[in-house]
Amino acid sequence: MYVLGVESSCDETSVAVVKDGREVLSNVVLSQIDIHKEYGGVVPEIASREHVKGVSMVFDQAIKQAGLRYEDIGLVAVTNGPGLIGSLLIGVNAAKVVAMNYGIPLIGVHHIAGHIYANNLERPIEFPCLALVVSGGHTELDLMNGHFDFVKLGETQDDAVGEAYDKIGRVLDLPYPGGPVVDKLSAIGKDSYHFPRPMIDSPDYNFSFSGLKSHVINLHHNMTQRNEPIIKEDFCRSFQEAVTDVLCQKTKRAAHEYAVKQVIVAGGVAANRGLRAKMALTITDIPVYFPAMKYCTDNAAMIAAAGYFKFAKTGVADDLFLNGDSRLALN
């Protein structure tokens, strides 16, 4: 079955065609990053306007590149949350128009489910499976016992990982988005400050990055006041080591406790090279998979894949009352 995926939860307008939840026929992504750069982050109202501008073109390109017609589509899958409400609504409404016009079933997909299913585009997910979801808005560990069966084991109690990266970037005066720049600089820096590893030994699977963020900011502030030289690379490396230690250790413990067959990492921070390298060294007895770089950031192929499996499991489509929900829960 050909599934048309639609994603517009943040600053990427994307439409894709995926066959049977595996084979990507097209994946068109229109990014607004250059527009939001000057504001140091995504501005909701501007994002909505840009989605409106690009959405028709992205739909048409996705169908054309797949070499299909709308009549060939068997299911329309759209991100209905969480995300920026104005942005979400544009994708949801565009998807509804196509579904209604061509009489195609419509299904709403959780954005994080999409990130998890990005892994399925390369190899089938095997269960039980542990998913570490790390992005600008999320940090959580989910256990999956089957397709579309998510049990949240723990989540961040304050800042998301990607957000903490961006804020550290802000303090160090690095260009937006800070995450990839911090990752890049940390490759040439040293872990000279050895920051605390918050909650690394806590018995639960929750995370906290706000205290670490404050610690880094305090040190930076104090050093600036004392006129000490700030070695940005070392700040980046020390921060990255602390963050990735916590993520890797907690993931490893959960993977063993639940005896999973595979560990998958999902979300924008899955593109972090430091995390990729350390996870491979930390978990050696269970396969650990990261999505291809192009499927780490927001895209509609992952939504199409997730929608395919959700529909296959439930057999129930959503009706045209489907709405966007900015804080939609995964389970």
Next chain:
Amino acid sequence: MEKNIFVADLAAMKRFAFAVARHAKPGFVIGLAGDLGSGKTTFTKYLAEAMGIQDVVNSPTFTILKIYRGTIPLYHMDVYRLETIGYDWSLEEYIDGDGVAVIEWYPYVGAMLPKNLLSIDIRATGETAREIRIKGEGEYDKVVEDVVRRYGN
């Protein structure tokens, strides 16, 4: 009215937030200011706890607005990214709405702020120590006095 109080640690911050929460009612708007890591979200977590909200209250930076359902709703916003724009009218219905609105980086959306505003400016003076300036405008003038008295400073 404007008062300065000293908060020594997290326990004191919790006491302060609980004192503010005594005044929670629909339409209550709290503005928070202070550098990254000064404790804006921490204050909000305690406020939510005092309002009977069970969900994990985490940072709203990414989505700008997070909505929590308690006895009355809590609208938690971070408007940092609106600095050069100054407003986002889609947030307006939550500011003058049926719940409590907490606006982190409130000076960035001056045009959207109501006349009745309780503003809380947090400054880090040590690892956990904070100096807080609490200011009440309009009908919140009297709130300041009560919060300071309850906090006991």
